[in-house]
Amino acid sequence: MKKSMNLLLATAVLAVGSLVTSSSDALAQGRVRTGIKGGLNASSLFYDNQGVSNKNERIGFHAGLFAQAPLGEFLAIQPELLYSTKGASADYNLLGFNGRNTFRLNYAELPVLLTFKLGQAVELQAGPYAAYLLNSNVNSNGDFGSGSSAINRDNFNKVDYGIAGGLNIYFGKAFIGARYEQGLQRIANSGAARTLLGNAKNSVGLLSVGVSIN
Numbered sequence: 001m002k003k004s005m006n007l008l009l010a011t012a013v014l015a016v017g018s019l020v021t022s023s024s025d026a027l028a029q030g031r032v033r034t035g036i037k038g039g040l041n042a043s044s045l046f047y048d049n050q051g052v053s054n055k056n057e058r059i060g061f062h063a064g065l066f067a068q069a070p071l072g073e074f075l076a077i078q079p080e081l082l083y084s085t086k087g088a089s090a091d092y093n094l095l096g097f098n099g100r101n102t103f104r105l106n107y108a109e110l111p112v113l114l115t116f117k118l119g120q121a122v123e124l125q126a127g128p129y130a131a132y133l134l135n136s137n138v139n140s141n142g143d144f145g146s147g148s149s150a151i152n153r154d155n156f157n158k159v160d161y162g163i164a165g166g167l168n169i170y171f172g173k174a175f176i177g178a179r180y181e182q183g184l185q186r187i188a189n190s191g192a193a194r195t196l197l198g199n200a201k202n203s204v205g206l207l208s209v210g211v212s213i214n
Contacts, residue, residue, distance in 0.1 A: 037210030038063035043086040045103065045187065045200040058104065060085030062206055068115060076115040078125065084109045086202050101196060102139040105187065107131040111164050126165040129181060133158050155193035160185045160202055177208040
């Protein structure tokens with residue numbers, strides 16, 4: 001666990017450090033932009049287990065910081081550090097037992113996005129992300145019992161990763177944005193989580209509002 005957390009923190013430090021060391025070059029080409037953002041998440045778990053049906057998204061949120069350094073007239077690199085909620089709910093029919101489970105997975109997330117600028121107001125973005133699982137929770141209602149309990153985090157892969165893409169539209173220093181993220185890492189690692197989730201992966205749509213602070 002400490003190794004995974006240290007890896008994510010080291011990646012964040014390197015990303016911020018690269019912005020700092022290249023800031024003079026970036027400023028010669030354009031303005032380095034930093035700011036805050038937040039908004040809604042509509043997340044799902046990309047899986048197709050036998051006996052699982054009636055899947056519904058989890059509506060949550062994300063919030064955090066971003067920085068953007070120009071790489072040229074039309075290109076920039078944008079690392080972010082976000083708190084992001086993910087998960088989903090679904091009915092189960094397992095060995096004759098029926099009910100409904102709601103999974104809640106909360107991450108510290110680091111996207112690093114290549115940004116294509118279409119004029120002064122519109123940006124297209126694409127790139128990888130890495131995330132560290134902060135906590136997990138499942139709410140059950142059915143033959144296995146009812147109630148909310150924490151699934152041991154050791155049953156999940158602590159580090160998630162995937163690809164992301166979307167766009168931002170700026171109105172001066174403020175912007176609205178839309179993004180889709182698709183996880184490439186299996187969420188469940190072992191134990192109860194693997195039984196319930198199989199090969200499920202995170203997927204989430206994000207709607208954001210934000211503002212540059214410089």
